[in-house]
Amino acid sequence: MTTPSTGRVRMSPESRREQLLDLGTRLLATRTLDEVSIELLAEEAGISRGLLYHYFGNKQEFHAAVVRRAVEDIYAITAPRGIEDPLEQLAVSLGAYVDYVKENYTGYVSLIRAAAGGNEELRAIYQQARRALTDRIFEIAGAEQLAELGVVDSAATRLLVDGWAALVENVVVAWVEDPAGLSRDELLQRLALVLPAIVTR
Amino acid sequence: MTTPSTGRVRMSPESRREQLLDLGTRLLATRTLDEVSIELLAEEAGISRGLLYHYFGNKQEFHAAVVRRAVEDIYAITAPRGIEDPLEQLAVSLGAYVDYVKENYTGYVSLIRAAAGGNEELRAIYQQARRALTDRIFEIAGAEQLAELGVVDSAATRLLVDGWAALVENVVVAWVEDPAGLSRDELLQRLALVLPAIVTR
DNA sequence: AGCCGCTGTTGAACAGACGTCAATAGCGTT
């Protein structure tokens, strides 16, 4: 018998890192980000605290890595299929987003709260993700079609689009908790129509 | 000589509480809410840590008290003057809000981040404050005038108005940092027009 | 004036979590 030995398990750095990030995002679904302590994570993963500091320099970096991972998931999952009409495309993109929020509600809410309340790095990560999501919408719509609608890409437009993203986020999260008599389609229609309303002069 | 004695100072509970809350909000302007530690506050106030636990049960309650105080300030300061035209009134109310954010930028940003990222109590306090601010706008406009514009008070309307509040908050904060070529009046116009756009069917 | 009691206030002690680092032990190589 080759000594079943103590619990020490040696893994490749890649899979270990992966495991820890996975566990981190899973734990995030149940609690606040700063309740995802090094202590808890180490215990849950069956490793020593020290090992976490080997992979992620400190708590903040670990949290940043978890958020980055979660954000990438959202971006990938909500990737839109190609559709002709811009406004319909917008509604479809929003639909994918709404569905994602519905599926991963607790985790998603935890994420946005962590990002909003966190340090500069966390906020930057989230802000960038929001940008990527809205940029994708604009890319698909196409500059010419947007120009037809009276929308031009400018700093002011960016400002307002970011605001629209905040509105969408807020409304969707609240809607999932309490639809307030609105069907999914009605919700999507409303949200989609607001974008031109705010951005067109 | 009656012994100049040690630094121990005895105050009435009211003034002591007041002092600590004032100090707390002042410290919040320079740092994150959870950087406003019991340690720092005690040192800054020239008292022992223990005394804070006498006035506020624990860190979270203290933070909640600080946020509550800050939020009341905002509500009071942005109180609108009576104006006839609803849309103009709205713009004026927004103007007061924008000015407040400009004046107290770091403190305000600290506040909303704390509220967004904090525990349930903090979020509830902030959510309620937002409600109060938007409710005030609606009260002033008057139910009849709103009905003329096609706006009825319903759960769905509430949902969307809350979203609009999030948009406003987001846009105003970003605008203060970088106006993106928009004048104060242009900003107010845009924001005011978005409300009927989102809320009217 | 001097004692007394109420209570605002302190400081020591404990707990829990972050971060460091030299020592330890898997596992592939020879």
Add this chain to the structure above:
DNA sequence: AACGCTATTGACGTCTGTTCAACAGCGGCT
């Protein structure tokens, strides 16, 4: 079967939140 690389540990130091019994300012009472 010994060796070396490196993933992993565990003990230690520190910082901050929290508790609690003891202390002291201050007004009232004799």
